[in-house]
Amino acid sequence: MLYKSLSSFPVFEVERDYDKCIVCGCCVQQCTFDATYYLPYAKKVITDEHKCVGCKRCEAMCPTGAIKVRAVTNEFKHNAYWDARTIRDIYKQADQGGVILTGGGNDRRFRVYWDHLLIDACQVTNPSIDPLREPMELRTFLGRKPDALEVEYNEKGEPELKTKIAPNLVAEIPVIFAPMSYGALNLNMHKAMAAAADAMGTYWNTGEGSLHRDLYKYGHCTIVQVASGRFGVSAEYLKVAAAAEIKIGQGAKPGIGGHLPGEKVDEEISKTRMIPVGTDALSPAPHHDIYSIEDLRQLIYAIKEATNYEKPVSVKIAAVHNVAAIASGIARAGADIIVLDGFRGGTGASPAIVRDYVGIPVEIAVAVVDQRLREEGIRNWVSIIAAGGIRNSADVIKAIALGADAVYIGTSALLAVGCTLCHKCYTGRCAWGITTNDPHIAKRLNPDIAAERLINLLKGWAHEMKEMLGLMGINAIESLKGNRLRLRAIGLTKEEMDILGVLPAGEGI
Amino acid sequence: MMVLTRSRELSGCGLSGIISRKKNLIPGEVIIRSITHMRERGNGLGAGYAGYGIYPDFPDEYAFHIMYDDELARKETEEYIKQRFHVIHYEEIPTRKVKGIQDSPLLWRYFLRPIEPPDESDFVEEDYVMKAVMDINDKIRGAYVFSSGKNMGAFKGVGEPDDIGEFYRIDEYQAYLWVAHTRFPTNTPGWWGGAHPFTLLDWAVVHNGEISSYGTNKRYLEMFGYKCTLRTDTEVVAYLIDLLVRRHKLPLRIAAYALASPFWKDIDRMPENQRRLFTAIRMVYGSALLNGPFAILVSWNGGLMGLNDRIKLRPFVAAVKDDKVYMASEEAAIREICPSPDRVWAPKAGDPVIALFEDFDGGTQFKEHQV
């Protein structure tokens, strides 16, 4: 072959043990990427490995355990610089021209700051607390707080609060389901997140695709998004929600817009997003009415007016180099919550080149924003939500110790309901029924079971967080907030430690 | 300032306080006896006292007690002071030679009146004094202001409490409010400034415990201009009290609830009005919550407050006899100086014990239910 075609070198091998295979056809039916088919003359089930995306659906569903899906390990001659993915991407673009798309979050080998931070524990001088015997409090308030309270004694001699407190969200666990739109996800996943958030006393975020009518009953635990496409934004949509969020950017694709192809816009999505069936849903890169911080201020106050100043307004930005100054501007523009979305954050669809090389880690963003807002004495004005690649409860603890008030979880939530991180969300063919609107495939995601799994995940994290607070000798999450002295760095440079505001392991205090 | 190590002081300690609400003078010898009775709780590596009403000759001047490493630090500090204050009187702090006390720094005291800057319309005298204290402690090498209130003074150093008492001639002072502290630091000691009490203006704090929320408290205070330079967690208690009570004007009892707030499970069961109040306290002052085991005594020119952490991980006893209120780590320390109190009790976790002077008029801010 003169030219390498895109499909010359499969990425996965699908090994089928024909001694075990009973030719039931299940794997054929389950493979949404048409990689597996039945070969009648051989009476065999075969996989075209070039089409396999490694989603492992067939492996999970095979009743006899006959299938092993593995990444090809020895595909090209070893090269530490020109790795297989780089080579394959060049073949692909030479084949087709155009932009290489991807889904999910940045999987490149950049330093993971979470994994260079270690948590402190108590010994002797300061007893740790047993979370099974003592209360351990995770309740978190998100929104603007006054700098001070005014308390006076009334005629009865009882202290009384004089200060009027701005509306705040109250989360019983500082973990919120990240914005992922209806359209990118199907309604089953939205149902599951809403029900789980409700059950756990936390929140979920609609993403930019608006809120399906059936889910209005979950308004009290719903954060609704207003993005550049303004899909389905109505007075009612804002009113029914607990908070509204202006989406400026997304960690997976800072500075670029979104595109939901017309094929995905079915009847229900059309009604919810308020666009005609079959039309592309385009989110422009910027909001066309926001070209400065003053413009943002106007939109923030337009939403506050529309909701009678009864709801906090959040602004979500991608973590970029100048994030501290931008966040300060947003706080001064009247936002009550700022979401910092790091470069590990997931996406339904993004150019791979943008996902992989634009933005900064959320660990760094949280550290610099928290520090900046403190230096300016305006940290009380806003709450900070860290988003983009939060993987476990230790990441949550570290994020809060660095200065966040709460976190968003997107990828972790998808994993909880079956996602295998195949990164093919943009195809609309998700074999696990998550990022697909094909009604047939979407049925694979049972909203009740998915909700239960999300609840289990949050419960597990809550237990672990309480355990970790206890071993730090802390019984309320607010004493962890910005408490960088309880973190130590391992294997970081002096500059990195300065930016994160942490000391190296081995240094006491 | 002269921090020798980067390590923060960790300590298990004993504390004792006594107040005469009618302002009858109590000889220093009494408080020495009480604190010395808890020898087990200290290891001779730090002790200190604070007395109120000890400077009747200079009742309206800020009494600065300063430790110096050397004459150079003294010169530099005195120059700084002269630019900002009228020095009404100054002298070396009188001490005795005591066998157990070595390597004492230079110890001086100054009675000061602020020179009001002509152009500042919103001049707040206390903020001005606070800034001077922060500046000296932060910027002048080898100088540390360890007392800065009116008609009160803190005395502290490395040694057993009885030796420190003798060294500073505590027995020669009379006060209507005394607090004392003995220390059991777990790391290399050696710095006089590391002993308790910690003070700012007329607030003095003695503390038994360890504050796990130190990092959160410290960064919170930094937003309001406090510099936590002494690397001991007790420092943040003094500053938090100053911020919440003096600057934010919170009622003292409410401030105590911010430092040791009730649990949500209890707040959720309160009547509406109270629930709103306590919810707001935790929302707004979450970063002021002192997490970890502690018993503290906070004294100022209005009285004495004792407070335990929210799950009572450190011992704390209070007693009343006539016009006197006693608070200490152990009942024995109280019985040593007051054998038959009218009432002795162990205060509940997070519930402040407040004893004010009868003539103290702090307005509604201090309209507290007292012992």
Ligand code: SF4
């Ligand atoms: S189901 Fe997934 S893993 Fe299995 S063959 Fe199809 S694409 Fe590959």
Ligand code: SF4
């Ligand atoms: S699912 Fe398993 S048993 Fe059924 S056809 Fe596929 S490989 Fe064979």
Ligand code: SF4
């Ligand atoms: S959501 Fe579906 S398509 Fe996207 S990465 Fe997960 S399994 Fe793959």
